[in-house]
Amino acid sequence: MIGPIPIPAAGERATGRFTFAGDAGLARYEWPYIAFAGASRGPTFLVTAGIHAAEYTGIEAAIRLGRSLDPREVRGTIVIIPLLNRPGFYERSIYVNPEDNDNLNRLFPGDAKGTWGQRFAHHLLTEIVVRFEHSIDLHAGDLIEELTPFVGYRESGDATRDERMRAMANAYGAKWVVKSGATGERPGMMYAVAAQRGVAAILAESGGRGLLIEEDVARHVRGVTNILRAVGSLAGEPERVAPPRAVKSFEWLRSPVEGIFHCRVAVAQEVRTGDVVGDLTDLVGEPLATVTAPTDGVVLFSVTSPAIKKDGLLLGIGAL
Numbered sequence: 530m531i532g533p534i535p536i537p538a539a540g541e542r543a544t545g546r547f548t549f550a551g552d553a554g555l556a557r558y559e560w561p562y563i564a565f566a567g568a569s570r571g572p573t574f575l576v577t578a579g580i581h582a583a584e585y586t587g588i589e590a591a592i593r594l595g596r597s598l599d600p601r602e603v604r605g606t607i608v609i610i611p612l613l614n615r616p617g618f619y620e621r622s623i624y625v626n627p628e629d630n631d632n633l634n635r636l637f638p639g640d641a642k643g644t645w646g647q648r649f650a651h652h653l654l655t656e657i658v659v660r661f662e663h664s665i666d667l668h669a670g671d672l673i674e675e676l677t678p679f680v681g682y683r684e685s686g687d688a689t690r691d692e693r694m695r696a697m698a699n700a701y702g703a704k705w706v707v708k709s710g711a712t713g714e715r716p717g718m719m720y721a722v723a724a725q726r727g728v729a730a731i732l733a734e735s736g737g738r739g740l741l742i743e744e745d746v747a748r749h750v751r752g753v754t755n756i757l758r759a760v761g762s763l764a765g766e767p768e769r770v771a772p773p774r775a776v777k778s779f780e781w782l783r784s785p786v787e788g789i790f791h792c793r794v795a796v797a798q799e800v801r802t803g804d805v806v807g808d809l810t811d812l813v814g815e816p817l818a819t820v821t822a823p824t825d826g827v828v829l830f831s832v833t834s835p836a837i838k839k840d841g842l843l844l845g846i847g848a849l
Contacts, residue, residue: 531573532656534608540568542600549652554628554645558616563595563609567762571605574762575658575728576753578610578667580634580719581624582617586736587667590749597750598757602764607757608661613653616645621739623672635715637722650719658723663697663760664730666720667749670737676830677797678748679705679847680773682731683721693729693760699772700759701733701752705829705847706773711781729760738833776847780823783840784809788817790837792844798828800846807843824848 530536533550537543546559576594578587591611598607612618614633617626626633628645639650658664670676680703682694698706710716723730733752736745755770757763784790788809794800800822807820820843831844 531606531608531660534562534564534657536564536606536608537566539566540600541566542598544595549649549656552648552652555649555652560613560615561611563611565598565600565603565607567603567605568601569604571603572663572760572762573606573661574608574757574760575661575664576607576609576667577613577664577719579612579614579618580666581668581671582612582614582620582622582626583672583739584669584737585739585741586669586745587749588612589741590667590735590746590753593746593750594753598763603762604764605762607762610657621672632715634719635717637717637719638726650717654719654722654726658719658730659726659728661728663693663762664720664723664728665697665753665756666730666732667753668732668734669745670734670830672739673832673834674737674830675796675833676734676737677705677828678703678733678735678745679707679829680731680733681707681720683710683724684708685724690724690727690729694724694731696759697729697731697756700756700767700770701773702748702755702768702770703733703752703773705827706775707779707829707847708775709778711779711845713781713783737830776826776829776849778824778848779829780826780846780848782806782820782823782843782846784818784820784837784843785839786817787839788837789835790832790843791835792831794828794831794844796828796831799826799849800828801825809837822846
């Protein structure tokens with residue numbers, strides 16, 4: 530067992546569902562898992578997805594990995610949890626979980642006596658995540674977001690662990706890597722807290738807009754498979770891929786007003802400081818605000834919905 534997840538005999542694959550016993554609110558749900566036990570010793574590796582319930586690319590890629598990996602080629606233990614935001618999946622929930630309308634990926638390390646989301650974060654982290662040596666959390670742009678693929682990790686201060694995370698990020702095959710937190714954002718992201726707790730943990734983003742585009746799903750599958758080979762969890766030599774280009778910071782732009790947002794840039798587009806990246810109008814078309822780039826950089830994601838609340842998220846720029 531790793532926490533509540535049974536691990537099969539050596540050389541075998543198993544699927545099932547688990548829950549967090551002892552917490553009635555959490556125990557209302559069951560989470561799917563796929564577990565592999567290698568015939569030979571090796572690392573422990575956790576793959577998660579769907580902490581944002583409408584980021585379908587990561588969920589589909591995790592499921593596909595669980596069905597395509599050959600347990601005879603596994604070394605050590607691999608566990609895949611394809612869907613973390615179980616309450617929000619069939620609700621098509623954007624950003625938050627419907628149990629308490631909070632963002633599950635801003636609540637780590639959690640609180641055993643807190644809200645539903647805080648308790649979930651606490652149990653997931655302490656019973657499962659920290660029991661692994663490596664982990665990758667698969668994301669996409671949410672239902673109203675478009676993005677260009679990138680990976681991310683937070684340096685832990687431990688040189689050996691940071692090097693392992695860097696090697697994992699390099700093996701994924703994305704063009705960009707983010708090593709800093711987003712400006713103005715709440716802390717508490719799972720991969721960042723896991724790194725502080727001893728896990729070589731990274732995040733990968735591919736796809737978005739609620740679409741299962743094959744290229745985006747395949748990128749996640751290919752990237753995770755290459756990482757598994759690179760760290761020794763899977764037999765075979767990793768594919769040689771170009772390492773990602775690092776951004777200096779991750780600037781998240783928010784709306785100064787409520788209005789209709791007209792984005793003037795595309796994801797993957799490079800911008801200069803002061804470039805107009807969008808504007809907002811009111812409901813009769815009167816101009817309200819012009820949004821400009823605060824730095825030279827690359828547009829890593831943008832919100833595709835034009836209806837924006839005051840302080841609503843607009844886009845993210847990786848500073849160059």
